[in-house]
Amino acid sequence: MKRLLPVLPALWLAAFVLLPVILTLKISLSTPATAQPPYLPVLDWSAGIEGWGSFLEALDFTNFETLASDALYRDAALSSVTLAAIATTILALIGTPIALAMARAPERWQPRLVALLIVPFWTSFLIRIYAWIAILKPEGLLSAGLMKLGLIARPLEILNSQGAVLIGLTYAYLPFMVLPLYAVLTKLDPRLPEAAADLGAGPTRVFWTVTLPLARPGLTAGALLCFVPMVGEFIIPDLLGGSDTLMLGRVLWSEFFSNRDWPLASAVAILVLVLVVGPLILFREDEAPEREARR
Amino acid sequence: MRALDRIALTCGLGFLYAPILILVIYSFNASALVTVWGGFSTRWYGVLVADVPLREAAGISLVVALASAALATVFGTLAALALDRGGRFAGRRVFLGLIYAPLVMPEVITGLSLLLLFVGFGLDRGLLTLVVAHATLGLGFVAVIVGARLRGLDRSLEEAAADLGAAPARVFATVTLPLIAPSLAAAFLLAFTLSLDDLVIASFVSGPGATTLPMRLYSQVRLGVNPEINAASTLLVGTVTAIALTASWLTGRKGSA
Numbered sequence: 001m002k003r004l005l006p007v008l009p010a011l012w013l014a015a016f017v018l019l020p021v022i023l024t025l026k027i028s029l030s031t032p033a034t035a036q037p038p039y040l041p042v043l044d045w046s047a048g049i050e051g052w053g054s055f056l057e058a059l060d061f062t063n064f065e066t067l068a069s070d071a072l073y074r075d076a077a078l079s080s081v082t083l084a085a086i087a088t089t090i091l092a093l094i095g096t097p098i099a100l101a102m103a104r105a106p107e108r109w110q111p112r113l114v115a116l117l118i119v120p121f122w123t124s125f126l127i128r129i130y131a132w133i134a135i136l137k138p139e140g141l142l143s144a145g146l147m148k149l150g151l152i153a154r155p156l157e158i159l160n161s162q163g164a165v166l167i168g169l170t171y172a173y174l175p176f177m178v179l180p181l182y183a184v185l186t187k188l189d190p191r192l193p194e195a196a197a198d199l200g201a202g203p204t205r206v207f208w209t210v211t212l213p214l215a216r217p218g219l220t221a222g223a224l225l226c227f228v229p230m231v232g233e234f235i236i237p238d239l240l241g242g243s244d245t246l247m248l249g250r251v252l253w254s255e256f257f258s259n260r261d262w263p264l265a266s267a268v269a270i271l272v273l274v275l276v277v278g279p280l281i282l283f284r285e286d287e288a289p290e291r292e293a294r295r
Numbered sequence: 296m297r298a299l300d301r302i303a304l305t306c307g308l309g310f311l312y313a314p315i316l317i318l319v320i321y322s323f324n325a326s327a328l329v330t331v332w333g334g335f336s337t338r339w340y341g342v343l344v345a346d347v348p349l350r351e352a353a354g355i356s357l358v359v360a361l362a363s364a365a366l367a368t369v370f371g372t373l374a375a376l377a378l379d380r381g382g383r384f385a386g387r388r389v390f391l392g393l394i395y396a397p398l399v400m401p402e403v404i405t406g407l408s409l410l411l412l413f414v415g416f417g418l419d420r421g422l423l424t425l426v427v428a429h430a431t432l433g434l435g436f437v438a439v440i441v442g443a444r445l446r447g448l449d450r451s452l453e454e455a456a457a458d459l460g461a462a463p464a465r466v467f468a469t470v471t472l473p474l475i476a477p478s479l480a481a482a483f484l485l486a487f488t489l490s491l492d493d494l495v496i497a498s499f500v501s502g503p504g505a506t507t508l509p510m511r512l513y514s515q516v517r518l519g520v521n522p523e524i525n526a527a528s529t530l531l532v533g534t535v536t537a538i539a540l541t542a543s544w545l546t547g548r549k550g551s552a
Contacts, residue, residue, distance in 0.1 A: 006377035006384055009370045009434070013393040016431040020408030027411055098307040101300035113304070115543045120311045122485070122539035124492045126509050126516070127528040131314035134321065134520050141317065174311060225399065232401020234495055239516065249403045256407060256499070266411065269404045276401065 021273070028266035029059045039262050063267035073268070076246040081275065083162065083247065084230035087169035088223050091177040094170070095222060099181035100211070103188070110186070114179070121175045129168055129239050136164050136240070160242025168236040173229075177222040184218030185211070224280065232272045248272050315532060322525035339526035349527065352511035356491055359422060359507060363429035364486035368479060370430070371437025371486070378438070379445040398435045405432065406499030413500060420502030428500045429493060433486030440485065440546070444478035481542040488535050 030039045067073045102113045120128065135141045138155035146152045158164050192214065196206045212219075234249035241247070248268055256265040322340075326333025343349065374394055377384070384390075397405055409428045410420070418424055452474070456466045494509040501507060508531070515524055 003381070003384070005373060005381050006390060009374035009377065009438075010386075010390055010393075012370050012431070012434065013374075013390070016409065016412070016427060017393045017396050020412040021404075023411045023415055024404070024408040094307070097299070097303040101303040101307075104300055105304070111543075115540070116308055117311070118543065119536055119539045120315065122488050122492075122542075123315065123532050123535050124509065124528070126492070126494050126513060127318070127531060128314065130512075130516050130520070130524065130528065131318040133516075135314060135317065137520070171310065171314070174307070178307070228399045229401050232403050234401075234403050249401055252403045252407065262411070265407060269407050272401055272404060276399070280399070 024266045024269050027263055028063055028270045029061065030263050031060045031062070032261050032263045060263075063264050064271075066264065067267055067271060072246070073251065073271075076248050076251045077271065077275070079162075079246055080231050080233075080248040080272075083165055083169065083245075084227050084233075087166055087173065087230060088177075088227045090166070090170050091173060091226055092219060092223060095174065095177035095181055096212075096215075096219070098174075099178045099185055099215075099218070102178070102182045103185035114182070117175045117178055125172060126235055128172060129235055132164070132168055132171065132240060133159065136167070159240065160244070162241065162245055164240040164242075165237050165245050165247075168240045169226075169230055169233065172236060173226040176225040180221040180225065181215060181218040184215050184221075188214050228276045228280065231275055248275075318525055319529045319532065322522065322529040324522060324525075327522060339522040340530075342523045343526045343530070346523065348506075349508070349511055352506050352508045355422070355505055356508040359425045359429060359497075360487045360490035362426045363490045364433060364483050366426065366430035367433030367437050367486040368483045371434040371482060372441050372475075372479060374434065374438040375442040375445055378442060394435045394438050396435070397432050398439070402493070402495035403499075406496040409496070410499040420500060421505045424500045424502070425497060425505060425507070428496050429486075429490040432493065432496060433489050436485050436489065437482040440482040441475060441478050444475050444546075448474055477545040481546040484538050484542040484545075488538055491531075491535070 027039055032039055067077075102110060102117075105113060133140075136156075136159040137143075138157060138159065140159070142158070143152070143155035147155070158167075188211070193206045193210050196210045197203075201209065231247075232249040232252075233247060234253050237245045237247040237250050238253070241250075248271065252265050252268040252272070255261045255268060321332075323335050323337065324331075324333055325336035325338065374390075378387070378391065378394075381387075406428070409424070409431070413420060413424045448471070453466050453470050456470045457463070461469065492509060493507075494513050497507045497510055498513075501510065512524060512527060515521065
């Protein structure tokens with residue numbers, strides 16, 4: 001009975017997570033064609049070993065060569081990683097004081113604060129990003145407010161820029177940074193910072209030498225939860241970034257929907273997976289022993 | 296320090312909620328200009344009610360969300376049980392990886408790879424492919440939520456039932472299931488809202504005649520800000536917030552995680 005438990009979910013996951021990724025890898029190595037579906041070659045199962053032979057012969061690395069040589073894709077990859085890294089850094093900087101404040105809040109308030117942080121995560125992503133258009137556009141609320149205060153003379157040209165994308169990324173992923181940090185900080189033994197303070201360390205020194213090193217697993221988890229999906233983000237650069245902001249998620253989208261180049265879109269997907277799987281493996285090696293120890 | 300904490304919380308929560316509040320307020324704007332306040336009015340809700348394609352899209356989204364959340368809850372719970380109770384079965388690490396993959400995988404990749412699968416097997420894109428894709432997305436979240444509850448469960452209750460002669464199936468139905476029921480409900484609700492919310496995966500795997508609400512909203516958002524979208528968004532935000540509060544109430548009871 002117990003042995004049968006994993007069978008059904010494992011079959012589902014193999015069919016709808018593993019197989020699709022393998023298929024994407026395969027199609028990223030095929031040639032685009034004006035057919036339905038628009039790619040060659042398809043592995044002919046019925047041809048047996050010969051089918052595999054002709055399949056391997058027809059493998060085509062041009063898509064990856066295109067990705068490597070065309071400046072468009074290099075720029076997109078570079079700006080995806082850069083924007084995701086900057087936004088993750090900003091999130092760490094603003095997320096840490098928020099998580100710390102939550103962990104130090106009165107205990108009966110803490111579940112409510114967590115709920116307040118989670119509710120926006122449940123609220124439509126599309127709508128939350130759309131809300132920023134009305135705020136950031138030149139005749140929008142931000143420019144109007146700042147002009148009324150006399151801080152700026154002319155409306156800000158911030159919508160359709162990388163700055164707007166950074167604001168959107170920071171906004172959308174804030175809970176993903178704060179919650180893992182909070183989870184670690186709330187379990188932290190309050191006697192440790194107290195002991196450091198008793199021994200004469202100032203609040204700043206306590207933070208840098210005691211609290212922050214102990215909160216590191218939360219910071220790493222939060223950074224990964226933010227960085228990984230950000231690299232492949234589509235909605236934020238599409239709605240806030242204008243035509244100048246290229247990110248890999250958006251390039252994949254337009255290769256697929258506008259150019260109908262499925263093999264190239266698949267190659268972009270594989271590239272993102274490699275960019276994303278890299279940090280995940282590093283994280284695993286870093287965190288796995290600690291997690292085992294906690295069991 | 297206390298004052299600094301208060302500032303951090305106020306700014307953080309203000310940053311999270313201000314844009315949503317502004318959106319809701321401007322959905323009651325009489326003016327057609329989104330950034331000029333023209334007095335209170337519910338005219339955009341009237342426009343919304345008369346918008347037949349949008350209503351149809353909402354209907355499709357609801358059907359897909361219900362079906363996919365049900366599937367995700369069943370398979371996600373089985374996955375959580377397997378991880379918690381199944382011992383060290385072969386391929387446990389791969390299994391774990393496959394559960395967590397959809398949680399962090401960029402949506403464009405999930406969408407594209409599932410589409411390639413459906414096309415490869417000659418499945419027509421439509422309601423069925425949407426349900427399968429969203430169930431796969433929700434499965435991992437369900438497994439995480441139910442898994443957390445299972446780990447916090449007092450095993451002695453199940454052992455007591457077994458000692459008193461209950462067969463494993465009866466132990467599960469009369470002891471385990473009632474104990475994890477709140478987390479099942481919360482997980483179902485999360486899977487439901489994830490499906491209701493998804494634009495990217497749906498755009499890949501859906502076909503003609505199966506336009507979901509986010510797809511419909513997105514095509515209008517592309518044309519610029521318009522007050523009718525604000526009204527639609529307000530309704531959606533209200534619905535989802537109610538669901539989220541219910542779920543957090545369900546998981547928050549009796550100190551469960």
